Amino acid sequence: MDFKLRDFRPEDLERVIFINRACLPENYSRGFFLSLHKSYPDLFLVAERDGEVVGYIMCRIEGTIWRPRLKRGHVISIAVLPEHRRKGIATALLKEALSRMAERYGASECYLEVRVSNTPAIRLYEKLGFKKTDVVPRYYLDGEDAYIMTKVMAPQ
Numbered sequence: 001m002d003f004k005l006r007d008f009r010p011e012d013l014e015r016v017i018f019i020n021r022a023c024l025p026e027n028y029s030r031g032f033f034l035s036l037h038k039s040y041p042d043l044f045l046v047a048e049r050d051g052e053v054v055g056y057i058m059c060r061i062e063g064t065i066w067r068p069r070l071k072r073g074h075v076i077s078i079a080v081l082p083e084h085r086r087k088g089i090a091t092a093l094l095k096e097a098l099s100r101m102a103e104r105y106g107a108s109e110c111y112l113e114v115r116v117s118n119t120p121a122i123r124l125y126e127k128l129g130f131k132k133t134d135v136v137p138r139y140y141l142d143g144e145d146a147y148i149m150t151k152v153m154a155p156q
C-alpha cells in the first residue's frame with residue numbers, strides 16, 4: 001500500500017472540493033462539507049499518496065423513525081481521482097468508515113445511493129457486502145434512477 005488514510009482536516013477542504021468536482025456531478029457547498037465534519041469528524045476520511053490528498057469518504061449516522069434504536073451509517077460521498085484508481089483506495093476508505101460506524105456509533109447497517117449506471121461503484125460496494133435493496137426513480141437531478149445499496153453489519 002503506497003497510500004495512507006487519515007481524518008479529514010479543515011485545511012483539506014479546497015482539495016476535497018476539487019476531487020468532488022472532478023469526479024462527481026453531485027457537488028456540495030463548503031458549509032455542507034464542514035457541517036458534516038463538525039457532526040461526524042471521524043467519518044470524514046481522506047487518502048494521501050506522496051503527501052497529496054487523492055480521495056475521500058464522507059458519511060453520517062442517521063436514526064429511523066420506525067425503529068428508533070436502529071442506527072444507520074449513510075455514505076454521502078466517496079471519490080478517488082482517476083489517476084489513483086484501482087489501487088484499493090476506495091476499498092480502504094470504505095472499510096475504515098464502516099468499522100468506525102459499527103464500533104464508535106453502534107451502527108448496525110450502512111446504506112448509500114448510487115447511479116444505476118455507475119458500474120465501478122456498484123462493483124466496489126458489492127465486493128464489500130452491500131446489496132441492492134431499493135430503486136429510487138429519478139433520484140438524481142438529471143433524471144437518472146438510484147439504487148439504494150445496504151450492508152447489514154450486525155443482526156437486528
Ligand SMILES: CC(C)(COP(=O)(O)OP(=O)(O)OC[C@H]1O[C@@H](n2cnc3c(N)ncnc32)[C@H](O)[C@@H]1OP(=O)(O)O)[C@@H](O)C(=O)NCCC(=O)NCCS
Pocket residue numbers: 023024078079080081084085086087088089090091092113114115118119120121123124125127
Ligand atoms: C468508485 C470509485 C470510488 C472506486 O475507487 P477505487 O479506489 O478505484 O476503488 P478500488 O481500487 O478500491 O476498487 C475496488 C473494487 O471495485 C471494483 N471497481 C473499481 N473500479 C472499477 C471499474 N472501473 N470497473 C469495474 N469494477 C471496478 C473492482 O471490483 C475493484 O476491485 P479490483 O480492482 O480488485 O478488481 C472511483 O471509481 C471513483 O471515484 N468514481 C467516481 C466517483 C463515484 O462514482 N463515486 C461513487 C458515487 S456513489
